[in-house]
Amino acid sequence: MSRTEAEPAAGVPADPLYDRVAQRSARAVIAGYSTSFAWACRLLSEPVRTQVRNVYALVRVADELVDGPMVPDPARAGPLLDALEEQTLDAVRTGYSSNLVVHAFALTARACGIGPNLIAPFFASMRTDLTVTAHDEATLRDYVYGSAEVVGLMCLRAFLAAPDADGRVGYADLAPGARRLGAAFQKVNFLRDLGADQDLRGRTYLPGTAGRLDAARQDRLLDEIDADLAAAAVALAQLPPSSRRAVRAAHGLFAALSHRLRAVPAGRLRATRVRVPNPAKGWILVRACVAGGRS
Numbered sequence: 001m002s003r004t005e006a007e008p009a010a011g012v013p014a015d016p017l018y019d020r021v022a023q024r025s026a027r028a029v030i031a032g033y034s035t036s037f038a039w040a041c042r043l044l045s046e047p048v049r050t051q052v053r054n055v056y057a058l059v060r061v062a063d064e065l066v067d068g069p070m071v072p073d074p075a076r077a078g079p080l081l082d083a084l085e086e087q088t089l090d091a092v093r094t095g096y097s098s099n100l101v102v103h104a105f106a107l108t109a110r111a112c113g114i115g116p117n118l119i120a121p122f123f124a125s126m127r128t129d130l131t132v133t134a135h136d137e138a139t140l141r142d143y144v145y146g147s148a149e150v151v152g153l154m155c156l157r158a159f160l161a162a163p164d165a166d167g168r169v170g171y172a173d174l175a176p177g178a179r180r181l182g183a184a185f186q187k188v189n190f191l192r193d194l195g196a197d198q199d200l201r202g203r204t205y206l207p208g209t210a211g212r213l214d215a216a217r218q219d220r221l222l223d224e225i226d227a228d229l230a231a232a233a234v235a236l237a238q239l240p241p242s243s244r245r246a247v248r249a250a251h252g253l254f255a256a257l258s259h260r261l262r263a264v265p266a267g268r269l270r271a272t273r274v275r276v277p278n279p280a281k282g283w284i285l286v287r288a289c290v291a292g293g294r295s
Contacts, residue, residue: 177235
C-alpha cells in the first residue's frame, strides 16, 4: 500500500490542540495497561515513540473488548468491535474521530501509511475471539497474522517514516522480519496464557492442546518461536536508530521468556505464567541501550 492510499488529500482541518489531547490519551492507555511496554516505548525516539503508542492504544482498546468485561456477553462485544472498526476506518479517511484513541491512531495511520489492508485483518482476528473456541492450523495462521503480525507491520510503517530512516532499506525488505517478530510474541503469549485462555476464556489457540499440552508440542512451538526470533534479529539490525534500541529490548525480553518457558514441564504450563524478573528485565534494557545504534 502506498502512503497516499492511507493519507487522502481530503479531510478535516487540523486541530493541533485536539491532536495533542488525543495522543496524551493514547499514552495514558499504554501507561495504565502495561508498565513494561510503557518503559520500552521510552527507548524510541520521537516522533516514533508517539506513533507506536498511538498504534498500541487502539490495539489495547480492541483487545479489552474481547478479553475484558464483555467476554461473558459476545453478543454485546461484537457490535462494539464492529463500531470501533468503522470509526477507525472513517478516521483514517477523514483525519478525525470523537473517540480520542481512534483519533490518535488515525494521526499515525495517515502520517505513516497504515491503511485498511492492515487494519481489517487486525479487527478480523479480534472478531474471531468472540466466535471461535478452538483453532485448527489454518485458522491459527490467520489469527496470528491479524492479531500480531499486522501490528508489527503497523509499527514498521512508523519506524520507516522516522526522520532518520534513510530509505536504503524499505518496507518490503523488513516486512518479513516484522511479521516473524510479531508471530513470536503471540506464540509466547499462547504458552504463557495457556491456563487463562482455556479456563477463563474458553479458548484453545494451539491445535490439539485442549485439556493438556504435551512436551513434544511445547518443544515444536518453542523451536518455531526461536526461529522467528532469529529471523527477526536480522531485520531489526537494519532498522533506523530511532527504533532499533526499543525493538532490541522487546526482542530480548521475549527471547528470555522463550528460554524460561523451556524450563517449565509441559504439564505445569497451564498453571504457571512465566515471567522475567525485574532485575533480568533491567539487564535486557541495559544491553539494548548499550547496543544503541549499532547494526
